[in-house]
Amino acid sequence: MHFIPILSTLRRHRTAAVLIVLEIALTCAIVCNAIFLIGDRLHRMDQPSGVAENELLRIGLTGIGTKADAGSLTAQDLAALRAIPGVKSAATIDMVPFGGSSWNSSISLGPEDAASSVNAGMYMGGPDLIDTLGLQLVAGRGFTADEMVDFDAAQAQKVHIPSIILTRGAARRLFQDKNPIGQPVYVWGKQPQIVVGVIDQIARPNEVNGPELFDCAMLLPVRLTYTNAGNYVVRVDPARLDEVNGEVEQTLDNVDPSRIILEHETFHQIRREHFKGDRAMAYLLVGVCLALLVITALGVVGLASFWVQQRTRQIGIRRALGATKRDIVHYFQMENFILATLGIVLGMALAYGVNLWLMGKYHVPRLPAEFLPIGASLLWLLGQVAVLGPALRAAAIPPAIATRSV
Amino acid sequence: MFGYYLLLARRSLRRNLALTVLMIVAIAFGVGASMTTLTVLHVLSADPIPGKSHQLYYVQLDPQKLENYLPGREPNSQMTRLDSRLLLQAGRADRQVMMTGGSAAIEPERSGLQPFFADARWTSSELFAMFRVPFLAGTGWTAADDDAAARVVVVSRELADKVFGTTAVVGRSLRVEGTQLRIVGVVDTWRPVPHFFDLNVGAYREGEQLYVPFTTSRELKLGRNGSMDCWDESPDPEAEGAPCTWVQFWVELDTPAKAAAYREFLDRYSEDARRAGRFQRPPNVRMRDVMDYLAFNKVVPEDVRLQTWIALGFLLVCLVNTVGLLLTKFLRRSGEIGVRRALGASRRSIFTQLLVEAGMVGLAGGVLGLGLAWLGLIAVRHQPAEYAELAHLDLPMLAITLALAVVSSVLAGLLPAWRGCQIAPAIQLKSH
Numbered sequence: 012m013h014f015i016p017i018l019s020t021l022r023r024h025r026t027a028a029v030l031i032v033l034e035i036a037l038t039c040a041i042v043c044n045a046i047f048l049i050g051d052r053l054h055r056m057d058q059p060s061g062v063a064e065n066e067l068l069r070i071g072l073t074g075i076g077t078k079a080d081a082g083s084l085t086a087q088d089l090a091a092l093r094a095i096p097g098v099k100s101a102a103t104i105d106m107v108p109f110g111g112s113s114w115n116s117s118i119s120l121g122p123e124d125a126a127s128s129v130n131a132g133m134y135m136g137g138p139d140l141i142d143t144l145g146l147q148l149v150a151g152r153g154f155t156a157d158e159m160v161d162f163d164a165a166q167a168q169k170v171h172i173p174s175i176i177l178t179r180g181a182a183r184r185l186f187q188d189k190n191p192i193g194q195p196v197y198v199w200g201k202q203p204q205i206v207v208g209v210i211d212q213i214a215r216p217n218e219v220n221g222p223e224l225f226d227c228a229m230l231l232p233v234r235l236t237y238t239n240a241g242n243y244v245v246r247v248d249p250a251r252l253d254e255v256n257g258e259v260e261q262t263l264d265n266v267d268p269s270r271i272i273l274e275h276e277t278f279h280q281i282r283r284e285h286f287k288g289d290r291a292m293a294y295l296l297v298g299v300c301l302a303l304l305v306i307t308a309l310g311v312v313g314l315a316s317f318w319v320q321q322r323t324r325q326i327g328i329r330r331a332l333g334a335t336k337r338d339i340v341h342y343f344q345m346e347n348f349i350l351a352t353l354g355i356v357l358g359m360a361l362a363y364g365v366n367l368w369l370m371g372k373y374h375v376p377r378l379p380a381e382f383l384p385i386g387a388s389l390l391w392l393l394g395q396v397a398v399l400g401p402a403l404r405a406a407a408i409p410p411a412i413a414t415r416s417v
Numbered sequence: 418m419f420g421y422y423l424l425l426a427r428r429s430l431r432r433n434l435a436l437t438v439l440m441i442v443a444i445a446f447g448v449g450a451s452m453t454t455l456t457v458l459h460v461l462s463a464d465p466i467p468g469k470s471h472q473l474y475y476v477q478l479d480p481q482k483l484e485n486y487l488p489g490r491e492p493n494s495q496m497t498r499l500d501s502r503l504l505l506q507a508g509r510a511d512r513q514v515m516m517t518g519g520s521a522a523i524e525p526e527r528s529g530l531q532p533f534f535a536d537a538r539w540t541s542s543e544l545f546a547m548f549r550v551p552f553l554a555g556t557g558w559t560a561a562d563d564d565a566a567a568r569v570v571v572v573s574r575e576l577a578d579k580v581f582g583t584t585a586v587v588g589r590s591l592r593v594e595g596t597q598l599r600i601v602g603v604v605d606t607w608r609p610v611p612h613f614f615d616l617n618v619g620a621y622r623e624g625e626q627l628y629v630p631f632t633t634s635r636e637l638k639l640g641r642n643g644s645m646d647c648w649d650e651s652p653d654p655e656a657e658g659a660p661c662t663w664v665q666f667w668v669e670l671d672t673p674a675k676a677a678a679y680r681e682f683l684d685r686y687s688e689d690a691r692r693a694g695r696f697q698r699p700p701n702v703r704m705r706d707v708m709d710y711l712a713f714n715k716v717v718p719e720d721v722r723l724q725t726w727i728a729l730g731f732l733l734v735c736l737v738n739t740v741g742l743l744l745t746k747f748l749r750r751s752g753e754i755g756v757r758r759a760l761g762a763s764r765r766s767i768f769t770q771l772l773v774e775a776g777m778v779g780l781a782g783g784v785l786g787l788g789l790a791w792l793g794l795i796a797v798r799h800q801p802a803e804y805a806e807l808a809h810l811d812l813p814m815l816a817i818t819l820a821l822a823v824v825s826s827v828l829a830g831l832l833p834a835w836r837g838c839q840i841a842p843a844i845q846l847k848s849h
Binding site for chain 2: 026027030031033034037038040041045048073075123166167168199200201269271273284287288291292295296299302303306307309310313314316317320321365369372373374375
């Protein structure tokens with residue numbers, strides 16, 4: 012429609028037009044990246060753990076001084092925990108997914124074969140661990156009772172750990188497409204552990220060894236006590252989680268009151284705690300996006316109002332010459348659309364540049380192209396909404412104004 | 418003349434209150450967000466021990482096996498217990514300390530108090546002098562106590578208060594993991610930021626509750642915290658001679674010459690260990706002073722830096738917005754400017770007048786932004802981060818905030834003011 016007149020008008024208000032284009036471009040660049048970062052954080056927070064999260068409790072405890080009877084106390088603890096109505100099973104474990112502190116070791120295909128080694132999280136537990144955590148066995152079998160080895164004996168290298176269960180991620184990195192079941196790997200001691208099973212996944216406690224190795228973990232058939240494991244995991248009927256949760260501390264206290272409970276939480280709490288930084292960052296980014304959009308919208312309103320005021324006479328003349336109110340509104344909408352488009356095109360390039368720069372400096376992935384249209388439509392919409400008020404005011408200018416001298 | 422400009426500015430700003438408020442609020446938000454994140458960054462990257470940070474060095478050796486050796490690669494981040502003890506005994510630095518984080522169960526004798534776990538540091542005697550630990554009462558222990566694995570302990574003010582209800586506890590005894598330790602000193606509140614001497618236990622954590630001689634902690638088998646890296650199997654990774662690194666070793670060297678000499682000493686030490694067959698790799702020594710050590714370990718969280726950039730980007734948008742709004746505001750007053758020019762005002766005085774107006778907007782935005790930064794920091798302190806409670810505005814940051822607001826708004830005013838003073842008086846007068 013009035014493409015040419017709009018352009019020639021804009022050319023006469025070059026500075027203001029350039030400024031608004033620049034503001035839209037900067038907002039577009041920041042908002043695109045921020046929305047992408049928010050998505051990235053939300054995605055991180057949604058990472059699967061591989062365990063039955065709705066049904067798990069973790070209790071971390073420790074004793075004072077050295078306990079000679081830690082093994083039998085642990086057995087009593089587990090028996091007492093299992094006896095709580097609503098508890099499906101209970102087990103010892105050295106660490107929990109997303110729990111923070113971790114045991115890690117490298118797994119290699121030969122005794123001193125550093126080239127093939129893969130760093131993996133080292134979960135230790137008994138035959139009941141897979142069921143207690145709700146892990147998914149995808150190949151082979153779980154541990155049997157006769158494979159179990161005492162932790163202290165294994166640490167002192169008095170006994171050999173016979174078997175190992177790998178996550179699918181660890182198995183793929185070590186054996187590619189080959190069937191891992193029955194293969195020897197070297198984790199602990201000079202003798203190999205034989206892979207007896209593969210589980211779908213279990214998340215590691217932290218990302219210290221890099222996000223790319225996050226799916227690498229192993230289970231070892233090691234019998235732990237509360238003094239060297241430090242953790243009990245309890246699987247509970249989800250309907251009775253709160254009820255059981257209230258009872259576990261008293262139950263353990265009844266077995267032996269001299270111990271100190273360091274941690275006691277549901278798996279939901281563990282996950283919340285682990286991702287608290289990501290959540291805070293996501294909220295912050297949402298806040299920044301909203302504030303940016305509001306400020307840019309107000310900038311558009313300010314400029315459009317100024318132009319409406321400045322062009323009062325011209326608008327009056329156009330109206331007197333037969334332009335309808337709708338024509339006037341369309342004029343300002345079109346003008347805004349042109350400015351927004353320029354800003355968005357510039358903003359996209361800028362968004363891409365900002366992303367490249369962030370990738371170089373921080374752990375930020377590449378901005379996928381589908382985020383650009385999101386930012387673009389957001390700003391088009393914003394511009395149209397912002398310009399509507401001043402445009403309607405312009406349309407309300409009576410044609411008679413043309414006959415007056417301001 | 419300046420007073421007159423202020424008057425004109427006030428009038429003009431009042432005339433279009435909505436626009437003025439909009440500009441002030443935009444600047445305030447930009448400044449507030451930037452100052453909040455910059456303050457957090459400023460606090461987190463502070464020098465934890467000013468005046469001494471260039472005399473304290475963190476030492477690393479390379480005791481690993483030869484396999485996977487690449488010349489120049491970063492050695493293990495901590496030291497073995499054996500090397501630490503040997504370097505401590507060599508005593509070649511002005512001061513030196515070996516230590517690790519730990520935790521221990523405290524059993525209060527006061528009735529009604531349950532046993533609890535306290536964060537601790539197992540350390541040799543010179544830590545207190547090296548790191549300028551402030552004592553409320555008593556002192557640290559001596560090197561002789563180190564050698565004798567004396568049953569002594571230094572406690573924090575908080576722990577003394579919690580266990581005994583008083584800080585006058587020197588000479589009394591504290592039951593730690595079932596053993597009575599004699600209290601020789603009480604440390605006043607001490608929280609270096611960052612917790613530079615041991616990043617393994619958290620770079621911004623609170624200070625330790627108790628300090629026990631390293632040797633004593635090993636005899637009593639007190640639990641350790643932090644990270645441990647072993648390159649071979651070992652029946653007891655914490656034993657002396659085990660192929661594991663888990664001890665931090667710091668030295669104090671007053672002059673650069675001494676530092677250079679100590680570095681040479683470490684090279685010779687590594688070479689001798691290799692000749693003796695204990696080390697396999699060629700000397701691969703690291704000695705970083707406090708600030709280098711913190712920078713190398715990237716202690717400032719990445720998200721904090723990212724947030725700072727986002728806030729600065731936000732400020733930039735706010736400024737572009739202000740430039741646009743000021744421009745429209747000044748051009749709207751073309752008539753008035755035309756009259757003033759026709760009455761003899763020079764371009765320069767119009768320019769100054771408009772800049773004064775921009776500066777006023779900036780000052781108001783800065784003051785409001787300061788308030789917002791203050792609110793922002795309260796919000797940061799409620800964030801779930803280890804460093805949250807450290808986020809406070811200090812005087813230099815306060816001054817920077819105001820300066821940032823005024824400078825940026827004057828900068829934002831430059832272009833509009835220049836365009837404003839270009840207005841030709843004749844055209845303006847004619848069109849009216």
